[in-house]
Amino acid sequence: MAESLTLPCCFAIPSVTVAPVMTAPLVSLSASLKLPELKGSNITVSVPTLALRSATSSSRLIHRVGRLVCESQGTALEYGSSRQSYKWHRVLLKVSGEALAGDNTQNIDPKVTMSIAREVASVTxxxxxxxxxxGGGNIFRGASWAGCSGLDRSSADYIGMLATVMNAIFLQATMESIGIPTRVQTAFRMSEVAEPYIRRRAIRHLEKGRVVIFAxxxxxxxxxxxxxxxxxxAEINAEVLLKATNVDGVYDDNPQRNQNARLLDTLSYQDVTSxxxxxxxxxxxxxxxxxNxxxxxxxxxxxxxxxxxIRGERVGTVIGGKCDSAAVRG
Structure with missing residues (x-):
């Protein structure tokens, strides 16, 4: 008996090697986007621009660079790709508000957001x-304004949160202008401009190849x-937190005050706190x-x-984690 799944496009796969996974039946790829069950030895299928994702709620698709497993009623698929295997497969990028301001001539520098969009596009x-x-520090920083004209800290922080939404919408527009599917999710409801943060929905967006901006x-x-x-x-099970700032990494002293300050390659969590x-x-x-x-x-x-x-190459300072620092540094 043969079982097939119809999978519409989502991820481009240049070359695929099909092999049995555990005890599941062997599955093949074809240009018709169907996965018929096969029996026998391993086979190799060349698919120039075939892309895959689950078409039904009963099928679950897990995508990783160099590995794709589709599980549905005991059916599984694994492929080996000729593409390079990268250190991280799901990452969270933290962009500070100050970084979005660029040279500080305006609140948001379109050149900075476009640069971010293009580099994110290259890895997605x-x-x-x-x-x-x-962040929202380029527009409003709550901690700095608390106490001004009777503004309490809670109200100031809420204004700062609204500033992050402005940045997120601007960044989303920039990304989508170059063809990156993007979703903004906010921690409190603003349904007219963004989705509410829902963990499962965010993860599903990521699995579909969309960039998710949390505001x-x-x-x-x-x-x-x-x-x-x-x-x-932690919530979306990202493998690393990438903190983009205005400096090259973490120094042992303030480089603006001390010209001999040394850039640190690695730090432990305890180093940061102590x-x-x-x-x-x-x-x-x-x-x-x-x-971790x-x-x-x-x-x-x-x-x-x-x-x-994002690719895990040597850049900046690595803090903590069980990751092999030598591997992370390239």
Whole structure:
């Protein structure tokens, strides 16, 4: 008996080697986008631009660079791709609001958002899943305004959350202008402009190859967008938190005050807390430590850094995690 699944396009696969997975029946690929059950030895099918995703709720598709497994009623598929295998398969990119301002002549620099969009596009085409958390410091920073004209900290933080939504909508528009399917999800409901944050929906968007931008922080005052990035990273099971900043990484001293400050290649979570390094707030560091999430801090302004960091190449400073620092550094 033969069983087939119809799978519409989603991920481009240049060359596919089909092999049995565990005890599941062997499945093949064909240009008609059907997966008939086969028996026998391994076969190789060349498909120039075939793409796959689950077509029914009863089928589940798991995509990773160099590996694709489709599970439906005991049917499974595994392929080996000739493409390079990358260190990370699902990443969360934290972009600070200050970085979006560029040279600070305006709140948002379109050249910066376009640069981010193009580099994210270059890695999503490789099958790497990318989520983004944006800050709002280029427009409004709640902690700085608290106490001004009677503005309490909670109200100031909520205004700051609204600023992150503005940045997210701008970044979404830039990405979609170059053909990247993008969704914005907010921590509190703003249904006219964005989806509410729903963990399962966010993960599904990522599996379909869409970029998801998380806005409005955690939805609660007194928490930074760094903490929101660490929280969302843990929730969506991202493998690394990439923190894009205006400096090359973490230094042993303030490089603006000390010209001899040394850029650190690697740090432990304990180093960050004990030395009171201000790269992230302590709540975010603790969340990353408890969930064993490595953090890569790098310079957003240098061309190519985003795509290099997402691919796991040597860039910036690596904090914590069980990851082999030598492997991460390329």
């Amino acid at each position: 085409q490789l099958g790497i899943e990318v989520a983004i958390v944006v 409005a922080g955690t939805g609660n005052p007194f928490f930074t967008t760094d903490t929101a990035a660490a929280l969302r990273c 030395r009171e390094l201000t790269v992230m707030d302590m709540t975010a560091v603790t969340l990353c430590q408890e969930n 999430i490595p953090v890569v801090v790098f310079n957003l302004a240098k061309p190519g850094n985003i795509s290099r960091a």
